[in-house]
Amino acid sequence: MYGIKKRFGFGCMRLPMKDEEPDRERFSEMVDLFIDSGFNYFDTAHGYHRGLSEIALHDCLTTRYPREAYVLTDKLSDNFFSSSEEIRPFFESQLKILGVEYLDFYLMHAQDETNFEKYKKCRAYETAFELKEEGKIKHVGLSFHDRAPVLEKILNEYPEVEVVQIQLNYLDYEDASVQSRLCLEVCRKFGKPVIVMEPVKGGALSKVPDGAAEIFRALGGSPASYALRFAADQNGVFMVLSGMSDIDMVKENIAVMSDPKPLDVEELAAIDRVREIFEKRHAIPCTSCRYCTERCPVGIPIPEIFSCLNTKEEFGTWNANFYYSKHTASAPKASECLGCGACEDACPQHIEIRSLLERAVELFEKKD
Numbered sequence: 001m002y003g004i005k006k007r008f009g010f011g012c013m014r015l016p017m018k019d020e021e022p023d024r025e026r027f028s029e030m031v032d033l034f035i036d037s038g039f040n041y042f043d044t045a046h047g048y049h050r051g052l053s054e055i056a057l058h059d060c061l062t063t064r065y066p067r068e069a070y071v072l073t074d075k076l077s078d079n080f081f082s083s084s085e086e087i088r089p090f091f092e093s094q095l096k097i098l099g100v101e102y103l104d105f106y107l108m109h110a111q112d113e114t115n116f117e118k119y120k121k122c123r124a125y126e127t128a129f130e131l132k133e134e135g136k137i138k139h140v141g142l143s144f145h146d147r148a149p150v151l152e153k154i155l156n157e158y159p160e161v162e163v164v165q166i167q168l169n170y171l172d173y174e175d176a177s178v179q180s181r182l183c184l185e186v187c188r189k190f191g192k193p194v195i196v197m198e199p200v201k202g203g204a205l206s207k208v209p210d211g212a213a214e215i216f217r218a219l220g221g222s223p224a225s226y227a228l229r230f231a232a233d234q235n236g237v238f239m240v241l242s243g244m245s246d247i248d249m250v251k252e253n254i255a256v257m258s259d260p261k262p263l264d265v266e267e268l269a270a271i272d273r274v275r276e277i278f279e280k281r282h283a284i285p286c287t288s289c290r291y292c293t294e295r296c297p298v299g300i301p302i303p304e305i306f307s308c309l310n311t312k313e314e315f316g317t318w319n320a321n322f323y324y325s326k327h328t329a330s331a332p333k334a335s336e337c338l339g340c341g342a343c344e345d346a347c348p349q350h351i352e353i354r355s356l357l358e359r360a361v362e363l364f365e366k367k368d
Helices: 024-036 048-062 084-098 113-121 124-133 148-157 180-190 210-219 223-232 247-257 265-281 291-295 302-315 318-327 342-346 353-365
Strands: 008-011 041-043 071-076 103-111 137-144 163-167 194-197 237-243
Touching: 008 024, 008 247, 024 048, 024 247, 041 237, 048 071, 048 084, 071 084, 084 103, 084 124, 103 113, 103 124, 103 148, 103 163, 113 124, 113 148, 124 137, 137 148, 137 194, 148 163, 148 180, 163 180, 210 223, 210 265, 223 237, 223 247, 223 265, 237 247, 291 302, 291 342, 302 318, 302 353, 318 353, 342 353
Parallel strands: 008 041, 008 237, 041 071, 071 103, 103 137, 137 163, 163 194, 194 237
Antiparallel strands: none
16 A cells, blocks of 8 residues: 555654764664565654754665655645745755655645644645646645544545544543544544554553553563554554654564554453553543533633643643643633633532643643
């Protein structure tokens, strides 16, 4: 499919570093092992490593291997253009940096309800389709970070989109803010093959709590292996990406993804138990029943904010900040709470919602 040999890709957002630059020697070694093991998909974006990821791919991949040896994906990020006239020159500069004449996949990057309007206004999708007609792009797609209805809107407006990249892992599968399952279902509805990003949640699912580690250890595999296989096991997924920063990660992931076995009943049950362990560790026992949002006079997306809070408190990850900004881009922020208490009166879990919204303001809205 698409010239891809195996369903596992090298994400180039977390490369090995040396003196604040990608370590060419170590990265070349990783590329060689990856390709020698029968894998050929590489994913990057101009903003990764402050523009250095594309350069590293030029030095360690595209100048060292024939073009047919690899499948290459790059992205159009919204902070690198402000008008339709700037898109084509930017794309051409990416080809030049990478040292290639075409891209296998070109994705509209990190689409959400807000920046999608900019892409529409600047005719970004139309430009990408034109570049495909010219043979400079083989397949046009998008990467996505927002709610499922927004993805459905985009695919309704641009049915020519061929593939969709979404964040998907067993912890985010039913998450109120990420909505992995719901986004996956939209892709299936529209018949769009799926590329998975963050299958190990930025590495968080490779270092699970002690009780969870024991569950996986009893099955004989590593925590990361079950996270990768969960993503690969989803119907409609044709590619699973992983950012790798050392040769040991490459070796471990190759061992798992050379021939990823479908999860059996026992393994699926183990993942459910591990998910429960994570959920019990959450500071906020929100079930996303949405009774609070029905009563909130302002319309604050409380379950989504609490999901971001739980992620922030558990993992301390940038991802939580990212999704907070997405869910409050077109909805009220936590700081807009009136303090009326209507949400707490409606909450069947008796959560102290107002104080937690204040915590969200501290974590997500106040700048250092």
